[in-house]
Amino acid sequence: MATPAFDSTVLTRRGVLAAAAGSLLLAGCAPQGQRPDDGPSSSAPTDQDLIVGASLELTGAGALLGVAQRQALQLTADSLNRTGVPVGNLVRSVRLQILDNGSNPEVAARHAADLTRAGAQALIGGVLGETSTALAAAAQRVKTPFLSLGYGDRIVLPLEERTFTYKLTPDAVDMARRLVELFDSQKIRRVSVLAADGLHGDSGVRAMREALADSSTDLARTVRLPATGRRFRAAAERVAGSQRDGVVVWGTAPDSGVAARELRAAGHRGPIFFDAGAVADDTVQGANATAVEGAYAVHPACLDVSTATATTTAQLARRDFVNRYTQRHGVSPDFAPYASDALQLLATSARMATSLDRGRLRALLQAQTVEGIAGGYAFRADRHGGMEPDSLAVYQVFRGAWTRFA
Known part of the structure; x- marks a missing residue:
């Protein structure tokens, strides 16, 4: 890469x-x-x-x-x-x-x-x-x-x-719009949404549907993660797609990294996208590291501190x-x-x-x-x-x- x-x-x-x-x-x-x-x-x-x-x-x-x-x-x-x-x-x-x-x-x-x-x-x-x-x-x-x-x-x-x-x-709607802009730039024509159970996932599902409605990217499927914890394989299998299909994981750490790992185990070879709730060391380290390498996230620009010149x-x-x-x-x-x-x-x-x-x-x-x-x-x-x-x-x-x- x-x-x-x-x-x-x-x-x-x-x-x-x-x-x-x-x-x-x-x-x-x-x-x-x-x-x-x-x-x-x-x-x-x-x-x-x-x-x-x-x-x-x-x-x-x-x-x-x-x-x-x-x-x-x-x-x-x-x-x-x-x-x-x-x-x-x-x-x-x-x-x-x-x-x-x-x-x-x-x-x-x-x-x-x-x-x-x-x-x-x-x-x-x-x-x-x-x-x-x-x-x-x-x-x-x-x-x-x-x-x-x-x-x-x-x-x-x-x-x-x-x-x-x-x-x-x-706000979910602002993160969803940035993701859709990214889909357009990367020529992603079909995505599925794998959303957490609960209020955060609800906001993500609504926001992604709204943002995708006026885009050239189709929403293939929306699947909710179970509320019971980390048993995400069945949900991941329902949205795993080809190399050309993207999956949006809308949740928070530590669940985001586990969901990405299960997506790869289920055969998903396309890009993975996260909302800001995924951004934590836990998501990119340990057992999740290989699964999330190359994945994208929308997050406040505060992560730039190590490279930006403070002026x-x-x-x-x-x-x-x-x-x-x-x-x-x-x-x-x-x-x-x-x-x-x-x-x-x-x-x-x-x-x-x-x-x-x-x-x-x-x-x-x-x-x-x-x-x-x-x-x-x-x-x-x-x-x-x-x-x-x-x-x-x-x-x-x-x-x-x-x-x-x-």
Whole structure:
């Protein structure tokens, strides 16, 4: 296979966003608990901290992604607390309260109420569509702003019932459109969709049908993966095609890599395409490595950090985050930047609001257009899925690594 081309071009509009974002997200501050012009003081936590509650899948089906989010939250909180977050005329510390929802939506919903009662001014979490949806509904009841890390467009819909929820992951429709553009460029004339059970898979099926309707690529078949775990061979056999047929695997790691492996075992010799939920080291390593070599994925352009020249504040912040995460945990962050961006967005909202009031924090979340670690966000009153479509890029697995494809 030829080496994929690298594309390190940065869009001008996003460069402007990045410069603006840097002044908001990375500005130096005085030590916590003081006025910005005061001298040194104790760094002990106070009851005026910015308290962020997180309900994460540290065990269960979503643990691979949930643990990465916890690590990103802790890394970003440490960074923010080196200087503090100016809120009004005081500088606050960020205090995390992290709970394990066990990948159980009912437990996640209870966490929203429990964390709010414990003083959390905002909530982060839910790497699975089901836990995120449960958190969104519960956050609405307790009127606490919630930043979702899950995949599934319905997490923030209907909008009138999700006024306190903001989703950081890309929308399915934007990922599907990029995939269809790739099909056209690669002259793929027929694809099948192998989609995960649940909300994330539902979004992918809808988005792919819509995107393919106006393209020259035919949708041959849609098959859902079983919800029972990794027994995917029967589903894979139903969509395995010839060398000229593509298969879209729409799911999240670790299931994405296992599904690709089963496709190859079932005789599929055509290209494999992933949505962003597949992008994790687990997908391209170990037993999956041979099966996914050459596969494509649509993902936010944050994976470019190792090859792009950092010329903006946001790019420097992205490179710094990746380096610190890799040094501390020994693996690449992949999915982790969403949690970092969520915490930075909340810190920025608190600065802009000059208050830790939950209602003001919510209102300021939808007034932000910023460039984060994962990509660009533009929340609005009528759009709570904020990842900008032009943050997405196409990657190909080359020698066991995600490589920008052009």
